[in-house]
Amino acid sequence: MFLSRFRINTARPGARRLLSSPQALHAAVMSSFPHLLPSDTPAPDAPRVLWRLDQPARAEVLLYLTSPDQPDMTHLVEQAGWPAAATPDSPGWHTRPYKPFLDRLTAGDHWNFRLTANPVHSIRRNDSEPTKITAHLTPTHQKGWLLDARRQERCGFRILEKPPTARLLPDGTTHHGTPHHGDRYALTVGDARPLSFDKTRTADGKRRGKPVTVLTVTFDGQLEITDPEALRRTLTQGIGRARAYGCGLLTLAPITPPAQAVT
Structure with missing residues (x-):
């Protein structure tokens, strides 16, 4: 399991399109996983891709997601991020393993x-x-x-x-x-x-x-x-x-x- 955070660049037209349509944002999130097909349905008791939008400030929107597989959010950076600022070490999103945290729950x-x-x-x-x-x-x-x-x-x-x-x-x-x-x-x-x-x-x-x-x-x-x-x-x-x-x-x-x- 992985936990990821992506900061949305609200000044970009692609970001505004995604934020105005939960269906479009869902499709973009699911496109972060090359092994998932649009027709795939998660098993009832299996981990699944979950996402949420948080807005801690007026011009700050954060996308959080948990997923069984590590995401590749390059397309989201290109549509709704800062692609010119992306580097191999900082691609425009942050992902970390979630299982160590889950295992510590008491x-x-x-x-x-x-x-x-x-x-x-x-x-x-x-x-x-x-x-x-x-x-x-x-x-x-x-x-x-x-x-x-x-x-x-x-x-x-x-x-x-x-x-x-x-x-x-x-x-x-x-x-x-x-x-x-x-x-x-x-x-x-x-x-x-x-x-x-x-x-x-x-x-x-x-x-x-x-x-x-x-x-x-x-x-x-x-x-x-x-x-x-x-x-x-x-x-x-x-x-x-x-x-x-x-x-x-x-x-x-x-x-x-x-x-x-x-x-």
């Missing part, structure tokens, strides 16, 4: 995490209708999707609770006494983005079928590892739906202790 360890996901649920208006997959639209329900106890167990982690002194409301409740998990857990949700695009078109460029609609949100928080093997599967296989379109990639970072006051 039950009880605490980590910061980030996840862009497509939180959905199944609904139907009456018993005679088939169920329909629908996105969660409010931050409270989006958090509830990730806080689901069975989901956390399958994924191998537990989202940490805030210490009582860090909660805005006592015991994480609203002033009406209604449970409010948003203030109880070390978890925030933001950057909600509705994506709509055509998955397929005819030879003459006309739309074929209905457009694909995906709502993505980004979760940031802190977790405790409960099952290292399950978490390794989560980190290499992803969480939830729409993994081909920039969802499902969970990444971890060390928790930095707060700075001590100097007296």
Whole structure:
């Protein structure tokens, strides 16, 4: 397994085209692997290519991806990077082996995490209708999707609770006494983005079928590892739906202790 980072040059027309189309960016990511064909489908329990866009600043967009094979992102550098600055030692992206990190994961360890996901649920208006997959639209329900106890167990982690002194409301409740998990857990949700695009078109460029609609949100928080093997599967296989379109990639970072006051 490998973890890669690519900084996108947002001033280039090719970059703007990729950023405007999750389908085009997915195709570009998959083209980084010469042994993968567009018709290939990953096995259900096998590691897969996952990717995510992060935007730490207005003009800074980073593409992260995990993959079973080492990528060659030369074409991305040519389309959306700085090709004139590329050298053999610095080709325009950074890749490092992921397995040593995965092997060090230990039950009880605490980590910061980030996840862009497509939180959905199944609904139907009456018993005679088939169920329909629908996105969660409010931050409270989006958090509830990730806080689901069975989901956390399958994924191998537990989202940490805030210490009582860090909660805005006592015991994480609203002033009406209604449970409010948003203030109880070390978890925030933001950057909600509705994506709509055509998955397929005819030879003459006309739309074929209905457009694909995906709502993505980004979760940031802190977790405790409960099952290292399950978490390794989560980190290499992803969480939830729409993994081909920039969802499902969970990444971890060390928790930095707060700075001590100097007296």
